[in-house]
Amino acid sequence: MAAKLPESLFGSEPTSSMKVRASPSTSGTNNTHGGVHPSRQYYLEQLIVALRNDHTREEALHLLYKEIIEVYRLISTPELTESVSMRVCNALALLKCVATHPDTRMPFIKARIPLYIYPLLNNTNKESSHERLRLISLGVIGALVKAGDAEVITFLIENQIINHCIHCMEVGSVLSKTVATYVVHKILMQDEGLKYCCTFAHRFYALGHALAKMVENLPEELSEQQLQLLKHIICCYQRLSESPRACDGLKFCLPTRLRDATAINLLRVDQTTIRSLEQLVYNVSIGHQSTTKPFGKSLMHLLKG
Template sequence: MESVYQSIKDLNKVELREEALKELSKKREGVTELAPLLWHSPGAIAALLQEIYSYRIHDFDLNHGFEELLIKGLKSYNYDPIEFEAYLGNLRKNNFYFKAVQSNRVCNALALLQVLAAHHETRTQFLHANIPFYLYPFLNTNNQSRPFEYLRLTSLGVIGTLVKTDEPDVIAFLLSSGIIPHCLTIMEHGSELSRTVATFIMEKLLLDDYGLQYICQTFERFKHVASILTAVVNHLAREPSGRLLKHVVRCYLRLSDHANARTQLSTMLPASLLDNTFQNFLDKDPSTKRWLSMAMRTILGGPGNADAQPHSGMDLPHGNMSINLPDSRPGSIPGGANLSGGGSN
């Protein structure tokens, strides 16, 4: 434990912070009270947030016209074309390497934030401090490079840890903070793993009664979610993933609990959920096959279906997803209308 205490102290020293982040990240699962230690150590949380914020500032400087301005400036001096292209190639390579190393460093800081999100003693303070807002820029970026994908995944891991608690206050915070658009964007455009974690988060939001009512409060909000689910199903028809399909099916099953959503879904279901597109996966996963059958029977039964029964979180297993964080070694990074009848929002 002495080394843990020292590493926490070292977070306040910029020259020692990188190593401290790495060591604490490695030990996070073996130190049960790491979250309270971090939270109550002067400067520790500020250091973690500084790491995250500094990466965002640096990335803005490097990616918004920096290279274009450099090219324009160097060309004005009539550099030899071959030497010039070689120089630019080296610049791009070094820039990527720097981002890769920095990405690992920030991932280690995010991993420690995940520890805070997971611990019952620090989770409420974590939300009261609005720390999830620091993660949203990583979810919102369109950069598909691997360092940014790792940042996106690790940030999703923090949110995933929060929703796994099934605490109403957590769900209410995330809904009010605007998490849904971020998840929907990743569900539509992310990598398979990012899509899976984002869909898992959406599932957990829907399983909460307030979450279901929030998403179905206006037709526009519901339609956005339903259209993205359709897009994910269409993607799965081309690039199958049993794990992602399971979470999509659970989302449909939970949406079928809402009467007006159920009516709308009856005309919005993707064809591949109604034919044999996913039969091979469903035959290997009886639970998902049963959930899909229940959802389709409930939805296609139409309005006033007497057989429709609520599919709350009590009916579904608590979908605990293990979020595997990227390896922390620098060399490890690879190349209008109201749907519910109430007021609109």
Template sequence: MSNQSAPNGSNNFQNIMNGQSLKQTNFGVSSQKPQQNASQRLSSLGPQNFSRQNSEHRNQSSVAIPKFNQSQQNHSLMFTSGNAGQQNNLNSGTELESMYQNLLYLFNPTSKEYGLAELSKRRDQHPELALVLWNSYGVMTILYQEVISVYPLLSPPTLNAQQSNRVCNALALLQMIATHEKTRIPFLKANIPQLLYPLLSTSNKTKPFDNLRLTSLGVIGALYDNPEVISFFFSTEFLPLCLKIMDIGSELCKVIATFIFQKIIADPGGFHYVTSHSKRLKTVVMILNNVVSQLVESRSVRLLKSVTKCYLRLADDPT
């Protein structure tokens, strides 16, 4: 996907705020287990289908892929009741095998939803899962397809809660990749965040759509602490989407979107981008004023703090 060019003036910026540039196009997890016959078919795939035959990627990830069909009898013979260290190793090995088994589930349509839910639910237990996802053959394509599959459901809005939860599980895994220091920049250079822009541009305020916006913002927010990200945001016109969510999103979406905007203008390049055109600055101030007026009802202290920091930063503009 190629980057869109940043507008020279402020007309495109205003058009996007009016919804003319983009077509309106750890949530609930499915508890449905895959069918037994699907699991038996998947077991024949073997772990070799996941590891890319690329020494450079293998050196970067340094994640050993266990053999799924390896008998556990050898482990049990090594364990004795007085050796807690060996028991911990056994438990760790079992968790790794479970993680890779869940990866295998992604390759079968009947078990994909269960695999996504389990990986998302257990992602905190496996800090290196981001490297495994990024370097496993075909897994990233599966995650892309999950995001793209809901595009037709965005406009007209027909997305239901189950479909939203499934995509949110895939987005949670993408957030892990965006957060990891070894995969963050490759993730950005692959223009993957642009896949989320249609999810961010929706105006529907129902819970399934709001969950999509919230989880997508989580992916974007995981990238913000790098100078390359600021340039990427401007070249792909993310800022109008961020301002739109600040205006119409739920309280939590507003908090995250305002926090991201605060980080954008804290950067000198972001500050210059916002303040260099009077119409663009006027639009930003108008959105911030709308957020403040809505605080009369919501009374969110977190949101008020972020908005106040944005005002203070914009006050540094000499004009």
């Protein structure tokens, strides 16, 4: 027998009743289970069971979709509280599971569900409740591209995901920037993705500007999160350098900091990234893609110790 699904992840509180105040179930001493009220925990468990069942999956996805679109009207207002943000993140976390599983990934794409996440990526507010939605939404897209499925990549390209990722690179936290850059790199690894970003100058320069700005804004001493972001940025640049047209453009817009001894020394323990940086510098220096150059001496003299 199919489980009776709740009308909302909000439990007994209707979805349409999102208020500035936190509901009793999300406040102080009434919170259990690591911040999830027992009634909401029960509803989430029901949804998880329903998502695993072919007969109830569509209904469960519809409920998750409702939770997401209900928050649209709050994105540009102060009413997006921490508790409301967490509730929508619950729905997004379950959607991420659907996006990750090979049996449900393509139905997820064919239902065009990622498009309902895009408004959460376009948000310009940097407060924590908004940033959380941006990061978890990017996580759903990251789960989709992780397998490198060409059909998934094509869908995302056709629906302008690169532009949304660039926006997140500009306004997001370090974590959001990192996930957005990871998504772009996974898309660039597909020939169609590389072609999309390099065929027209405005696309290349929009992406190049976003990548360069992130490099420019990194401090001298990098945290682990910032170092991870730098690695993804280098991977994007290296892949772009494999396009002759983009490589010519990189001669003028590749950040000089990527050839700086300080940045190179920060990466010295990661030989994979150092090799990507070495290949990037080599490709740009000759102006077009060439036979892969093995890790050589052009950067070695900048490594200290």
